[in-house]
Amino acid sequence: MNKDQKTEARILEAAIEIFQQKGFAATRMQDIADRASINKAMLHYYFRSKQKLFDRVFQYAIQQFFPGIVAIISGNGSAEAKIRQLVEFYLDMLQKNPRLPGFIIHEIQQNEEHFLETVVRKNPFQPARIITRFVEELQAELNLQGVSELDARQLFVSLIAMIVFPFVARPMVMGLFELDSEAFEKMMSARKTFIPLLFARLLQGQAENKDAEGGE
Amino acid sequence: MNKDQKTEARILEAAIEIFQQKGFAATRMQDIADRASINKAMLHYYFRSKQKLFDRVFQYAIQQFFPGIVAIISGNGSAEAKIRQLVEFYLDMLQKNPRLPGFIIHEIQQNEEHFLETVVRKNPFQPARIITRFVEELQAELNLQGVSELDARQLFVSLIAMIVFPFVARPMVMGLFELDSEAFEKMMSARKTFIPLLFARLLQGQAENKDAEGGE
DNA sequence: GTCTATAACAGGATAGAC
DNA sequence: GTCTATCCTGTTATAGAC
Structure with missing residues (x-):
């Protein structure tokens, strides 16, 4: 300090x-x-009071966490590009603030209604709307690539899960894979290429009658 | 009651x-x-005491959560089959106990050392060893299918993330997708087919010189 | 085994000197 | 603005009657 x-x-x-x-x-x-x-x-x-101090801290955490998603997925560009941006931005941010998502998740659960009211419903950015739109974009992309059997909403949840979960469960991951802090950080850095790679493979067409695809 | x-x-x-x-x-x-x-x-x-009562509850939660993974991944069968079992077993169990993983994760963080000592190090089942072995199996399978550029450990973390995260972040997911409890449950049920489908697509060979694969 | 009453203490909050 | 001392409430835990 x-x-x-x-x-x-x-x-x-x-x-x-x-x-x-x-x-x-x-x-x-x-x-x-x-x-x-x-x-x-x-x-x-x-x-x-403790409550008022906490409110400041919580508010700050929310501001750190949510606007990024909204900004990225509501931008221009392909769904795949947005996915790459999400991965890049959030993994960087979470490496600097590994406890942030666990904190937010736990406190939201303590007061679910307050979260719904302030962050979801009364939020002028209408995150629910923006997410819905992005999911539609992603579904269009999936259909185009001939993998319409994959549900875009499920896929979007999976994306967020892949990014956020290792941090939320950090002590568990470190314990079960026998990692020290340094090894954990390395693994999270590697995830910046792993997740986009995984998604590239998923999105890359079943659509057989496309000509041999362009470079990466 | x-x-x-x-x-x-x-x-x-x-x-x-x-x-x-x-x-x-x-x-x-x-x-x-x-x-x-x-x-x-x-x-x-x-x-x-409160502490003793809590210890009982926490112990019970750990018993509910961990032995399943260990049992499934140390069994016989293909990596893909084990993945299907994990998905099936855990999604079922989490639908019945949606708060279980959030609870475990939060309390582990409150006392990281205690978790490492009792659940990881002094555990006769040696979960870390068993996980390592499974990851090797999975990597072998990936290599066989010509997708060796995907790291099996990252993939395993992603699998657990996809299964567990929606429950940990349940209020957030419900809020941002505007789901009521029933819709959430439906989504989780659908995940039982979604996740294996996604993995099937990932594992299904790049290996071009295999003959047109058997039915799904 | 179950209850009521109360002891014992922790922790948030405030008063008041400096 | 900063500190020490203290108040006061809420919570764990126990004593003791039934």
Whole structure:
């Protein structure tokens, strides 16, 4: 913790760290104070209550996580290009913030209704609409390639799963594959090429009467 | 809650429900007592402490989740057959226990060391070894089919991700796809054919000089 | 075995000196 | 703005009557 930063920033940084690791319920204000090398009373001075401090941290996490998807899939370009962008962007971001998705998922579950209300329904970007549109694009692409038996919505969920899950289940993955942090990071870096490769193979046509495909 | 069951079983059932939903830290003994329609003091009479009650619930969850994988992938049969079994078995089990994986993942993270010690290292079934072996099998199959550029370990992680992630992120998936519980269940049922289909397509050879493959 | 009442303590929040 | 001391509520855990 950088002692030079001004106090409010130090607290916020510490709060992000601790809340993301332990979740709201298991976090003690004292833990945050300790990590910020600061007095417990200061937390209340700057943020009034644990709940308000948490709200800031959660809001920030949501802002870090969701707008990226929406921006990428609503852009121009082929479905395959968007997939590559999603993989690239999210794996990079998650390597820097490995606990982010687990935190978000766990806290959403603690207050499902609040999430639906604020992030889904009242969100001017209408993520549900944008996702639906992208899934349609992807389905069109699948049909074109003669693999219409694959459902695009299922495939999209699978894509997100492939990107996000290893981070959510990081301790499990590390344990079961006997990886240390460094090996885990390497594996996630390799995933940046693995996932697009897998999708390229899936999307590459059954459509036999296309001429030998162009370069990669 | 079945009032006829004897008390200890009622408590355990209630504890599973509540702990899985809220996690250890957010759970109150009172919540469990209420759900079991029983007095709070009874919880201590039967299980001594919150921690001990939780340990029972967590142990049970681990037993429900892990042995299945180990059994399936260490059996006989082709890699593809094992994949089909994994998908079938886990999707069924998770539909009955949708909160199980999120619970396990969150609590593992709260005490990573304990998990590594008990579930990975001191486990006589040596899950890490068994997984390594299966990954080798899968890689052999990939090589045989002329898709050696796909890494089997990455693929295995992806398989687990595809199966488990939608349940871990259930509220998010439901929100972003605008599904009610029933629609979600339907989607998960459909996944039982989707995932094997996807893997069949991946594994089905690049190997051009094979004769036109047998039926599906 | 089951309940009510209460002890014991942890943790969030505030008062007030500096 | 920062600290120490303290209040006060909620929660685990136990004592003891039935």
